Amino acid sequence: MMEQYRADIWQFYQYKKSSGELSLNLKHPTAAKLRNECLLLFRKGLDKSDYRMLRSFLERPDKEEIYESSIRRFDPDKFKPLNNFLKKGTNTDEKNIELLAWLIDFRPRPFSNYRLTHSYSTDVGQEATVAEKRLDRKEVILEYPSGVKLFVDAYDFSLIAQLVRL
Template identity: 40%
Template sequence: MFEDYKEKVILTYQEKRDAGAISVNLLRPSPGKIKDECLIVYQERCSKKDERAFRLFFGPKDHITDYGQSISKLEIDKFRPLMNFMNRRTNVTEDKNIELLAWLIDFEPRPYQIWNNFKGDPTTLTASEIINEPATAVDNNFQPFTSLYRPEDTEDKETKVHIAGISTTETEIKEETETTNHEIQSLFENQGVSHKKGSKIRKTITSFMIILAASGGTYQLASLQNQECMYWTGDHYKRISCNQKVKDATVLALDTAKAAHLRKITQPDTLTQSSVGKVWYTKIDGELEFYTADGYHPMYNDVRLKPITVYMLNKYILRK
């Protein structure tokens, strides 16, 4: 499932970041840094298999063989959702952001279709299945993408369907339906069923499949609306429904442990020697902050909270 692929991609990013095996632009990402890294990586390596990610994120090419201009013209705010996901300020993001991150960190196998076919095991892929033909965008003789998409295919000409986080296109639905019809017809012919009778049965089965898919999508959407999420109020996490929006706050998937135990201590002068082993701290913008549980800072997911020590307690709390 795509959720598994998404988790693999973000874990690979975190491992490379923690090991320092990643571009400096992605160590502490910002929208501007992510855009700069896209330009660099596009110049260094571009591959046929990544064109779908390019087209969905950057839009159609400005030149028949070049996405470089499209990247340059894209507003940096378009990269903000990806930055929030990379910093784990949110666990929910669009599929195109995951595919772009996979390309930026050179995650293999990618994209999702290839990864899913082989259950995330790159050792089973053949040379024809991993298409990796790097070339610079300034090479006027390089035409890496024409075999995958027709020139007239653009973002504007696609009708997208979104049901509970599942994204597909009208073209993909049509192709899958035609494939199913062909398989059903072959089955009827092998069993000696007449074309006329088989056509009626095929239509019935196809209609049933469409109704079943629509019902499943409705059920998933209802389930999503009933799921619990949470957001940081400033001193604790508050539970809300996942379909609610909170102004100036990032809505996250519910973490029951954080919601129950993580609190910001707003009156540090109440801390005593008995607080050692029960309180954690960090420094943000030169100011100490104290919390009631271990983990990462609720607003800065790359900042780890540290356990308070007797030395810290004496120096910053008790002596004052």
């Protein structure tokens, strides 16, 4: 399931990049630019789960507060695995995937929320089914020549790809 989450985040990043929705820091990433993007988003505010994710990424103890200076002084080399993932598609740790999900505003995040909203069949021959439990989703309408219309979460790229192939 984590691999599907990783793939969906990667596809969402590529979509936002090709549609021009990313900041320059993310469109042409470097380790330092990724750190700067974290700082910019931190200034805008975080929800509780994003705060926990950032604290974990910055390797801060659970009870310790995060300040702008914590991000500014954080070693940019720690962003290199994420930078390599974005540029070369190399494998990377879960903490880097969670950071990317936050940086590009992928929903649902973190993985624990994603897992709750997506249930996949264990049978190889069956297609994935999605149990949506979110109200803030954006939908795409797929209309087949037969006139059948399907409303699909715009962020569920894997399901859209399967439906388009039908």
